Amino acid sequence: xxxxxxxxxxxxxxxxxxxxxxxxxxxxxxxxxxxxxxxxxxxxxxxxxxxxxxxxxxxxxxxxxxxxxxxxxxxxxxxxxxxxxxxxxxxxxxxxxxxxxxxxxxxxxxxxxxxxxxxxxxxxxxxxxxxxxxxxxxxxxxxxxxxxxxxxxxxxxxxxxxxxxxxxxxxxxxxxxxxxxxxxxxxxxxxxxxxxxxxxxxxxxxxxxxxxxxxxxxxxxxxxxxxxxxxxxxxxxxxxxxxxxxxxxxxxxxxxxxxxxxxxxxxxxxxxxxxxxxxxxxxxxxxxxxxxxxxxxxxxxxxxxxxxxxxxxxxxxxxxxxxxxxxxxxxxxxxxxxxxxxxxxxxxxxxxxxxxxxxxxxxxxxxxxx
Numbered sequence: 486x487x488x489x490x491x492x493x494x495x496x497x498x499x500x501x502x503x504x505x506x507x508x509x510x511x512x513x514x515x516x517x518x519x520x521x522x523x524x525x526x527x528x529x530x531x532x533x534x535x536x537x538x539x540x541x542x543x544x545x546x547x548x549x550x551x552x553x554x555x556x557x558x559x560x561x562x563x564x565x566x567x568x569x570x571x572x573x574x575x576x577x578x579x580x581x582x583x584x585x586x587x588x589x590x591x592x593x594x595x596x597x598x599x600x601x602x603x604x605x606x607x608x609x610x611x612x613x614x615x616x617x618x619x620x621x622x623x624x625x626x627x628x629x630x631x632x633x634x635x636x637x638x639x640x641x642x643x644x645x646x647x648x649x650x651x652x653x654x655x656x657x658x659x660x661x662x663x664x665x666x667x668x669x670x671x672x673x674x675x676x677x678x679x680x681x682x683x684x685x686x687x688x689x690x691x692x693x694x695x696x697x698x699x700x701x702x703x704x705x706x707x708x709x710x711x712x713x714x715x716x717x718x719x720x721x722x723x724x725x726x727x728x729x730x731x732x733x734x735x736x737x738x739x740x741x742x743x744x745x746x747x748x749x750x751x752x753x754x755x756x757x758x759x760x761x762x763x764x765x766x767x768x769x770x771x772x773x774x775x776x777x778x779x780x781x782x783x784x785x786x787x788x789x790x791x792x793x794x795x796x797x798x799x800x801x802x803x804x805x806x807x808x809x810x811x812x813x814x815x816x817x818x819x820x821x822x823x824x825x826x827x828x829x830x831x832x833x834x835x836x837x838x839x840x841x842x843x844x845x846x847x848x849x850x851x852x853x854x855x
Contacts, residue, residue: 491733493580493584493590493591494544494580494581494583494584494590495583495584495588495589495590498527498544498584501527501541502518502519502527502584502585502588504539505519505523505526505527505541505585506518506519506523508537509523511523514560514680515636515679515680516587516636516637516678516679516680517560517586517587517680518585518586518587518588519585519586521556521557521560523585524556524582524585524586525549525552525553525556526541527541527544527581527584527585528543528544528545528552528578528581528582528585529543529544529545529549529552530542530543530544543721543725544577544581544725545574545577545578545581546574546713546718546721546722546725547574547578547710547713547718551578551708551710552578554706554708555567555578555582555684555708556582558682558706558708559582559586559638559682559684561706562662562682563659563682563704563705563706564655564659564682564683564684564685564704564705564706565682565683565684565685565705565706565708566644566685566686566687566705566706566707566708567579567684567685567686567687567708567710568686568687568688568689568707568708568709568710569688569689569709569710569711569712570688570689570712570772570774571688571772571774571776572772572774572775572776572777573710573711573712573713573774573775574710574722574775574776575686575710576642576686578710579640579642579684579686580640582638582684583637583638583640583684586637586638586680587635587636587637587638587680589635589637589638590638590640591628592628592629592631592632592637592638592639592640593628593639593640593641593642594627594628594629594639594640594641594642595642595643596641596642596643596644596645596646596647596651597643597646597647598646598647598648600646600647600648600651601651602650602651602654603627604627604651605627605629605630605641605651605654605655605658606627606629606630606654606664607624607625607626607627607630607664607666608624608625608627609623609624609625610623610624610625619668619669620669621669621672624666626675628640629641629658629683630664630675632681632683633658633662633663633664633675633676633677633678633681634675634677634678635678635681636677636678636679636680636681637680637681638681638682638683638684639681639682639683639684640683640684640685640686641655641683641684641685641686642685642686643686643687643688644685644686644687644697645687645688645696645697646688649698652697652698652701653698653700653701655683655701655704656698656700656701656704658677658683659683659701659704659705660704662676662677662681663675663676663677685705689709712774712775713775716749716753719749719775719778720745720746720749722775722779723745723748723749723775723778723779723782724740724745726779727740727779727782727783727786730779730783730786731786734787734790736786736787736790738786738789738790738795738796738797739797740782740786740797741797743838743839744797744798744799744802744839745782747799747802747839747840747843748778748781748782748802748806749778751806751829751843752773752777752778754824754828755769755773755810755824756773758820758824759773766816767820768820769810769812769817769820769821770812770813770816770817771809771810771812771817773810777809777810780809781802781805781806781809781810782802782805784805784808784809785797785801785802785804785805788801788804788805789801798842798846799839799840799841799842799843799846800842800843800845800846800849801846802843802846803842803843803844803845803846803847803850804846804847804849804850806847807821807847807850807851807854808850808854811851811854814854814855815855818851818854818855821847821851822851825844825847825848825851829843829844829847830844
């Protein structure tokens with residue numbers, strides 16, 4: 486694990502999963518490694534009422550009903566489609582569910598405009614085909630086909646970014662549960678084993694890019710993951726993910742609660758401004774997601790570690806916020822400058838303290854980028 490830049494969930498939490506598997510007495514669907522109750526407990530964390538002799542920390546923050554509906558869907562023979570804005574934790578939830586259910590979250594297809602049918606079915610090792618002809622040995626199965634053969638979860642990220650012919654290829658897989666290989670005369674069908682399912686994710690902002698057909702929609706159960714608006718829940722997510730990043734970078738630096746409050750309040754203010762904007766030119770290009778908050782905080786922490794005095798300050802946080810969110814010039818810079826003048830400056834005059842440093846740091850960053 487120390488040699489991995491980012492360990493998958495089943496490796497990172499292997500000790501927890503081993504423990505849960507050892508005490509799990511609940512019924513398990515198909516070839517699941519954990520029962521649905523234990524899968525939920527792994528994702529959402531344990532409580533005293535669960536009666537465990539060790540604590541299982543919460544890893545995904547959101548409404549438990551979303552997790553329960555996802556687990557129930559995967560226990561059936563339907564696919565699961567997680568839909569939401571960028572940064573709402575769709576991919577993280579898909580990874581955690583796959584890790585808990587089958588201890589393998591790495592069978593992933595990334596949907597893009599360049600994704601082809603081969604990426605979800607199979608392709609060929611050209612040199613082996615030339616030497617020995619087409620056979621199962623010379624075939625390269627896709628992650629989805631591998632999941633079918635092993636009876637585990639396959640993942641499809643950003644489904645609506647792939648073209649309609651690729652999406653249509655999923656219909657037969659989800660309904661018939663097999664893939665035919667017409668190039669072969671014998672052993673030319675791969676049947677899905679019990680336990681196989683697909684977790685797909687879709688960005689709600691991609692609506693209209695490659696809309697799903699009605700036939701494909703019927704093969705999925707939809708779970709919509711909303712943007713987290715509860716400040717306390719969002720603070721827990723940011724704190725949890727930031728602590729993970731600090732451990733990964735081996736950085737020992739404390740995040741003062743006052744600065745975390747400033748970050749959360751700034752994003753809340755900017756979201757409110759975007760909601761009241763009358764045109765796209767008055768909105769930041771950023772989605773202002775929780776994931777972007779984490780990115781801003783990580784940037785500020787690393788800057789403080791490497792180029793500061795290893796103390797996180799409000800001015801550094803403001804500089805990271807401007808640098809991360811100002812993607813268009815001059816439009817985004819103008820929006821951020823307006824925010825500093827209309828919102829942060831009055832707050833700094835009223836509350837003082839860290840807000841003064843935050844205002845100064847933001848102004849300096851905007852001046853440097855203008």
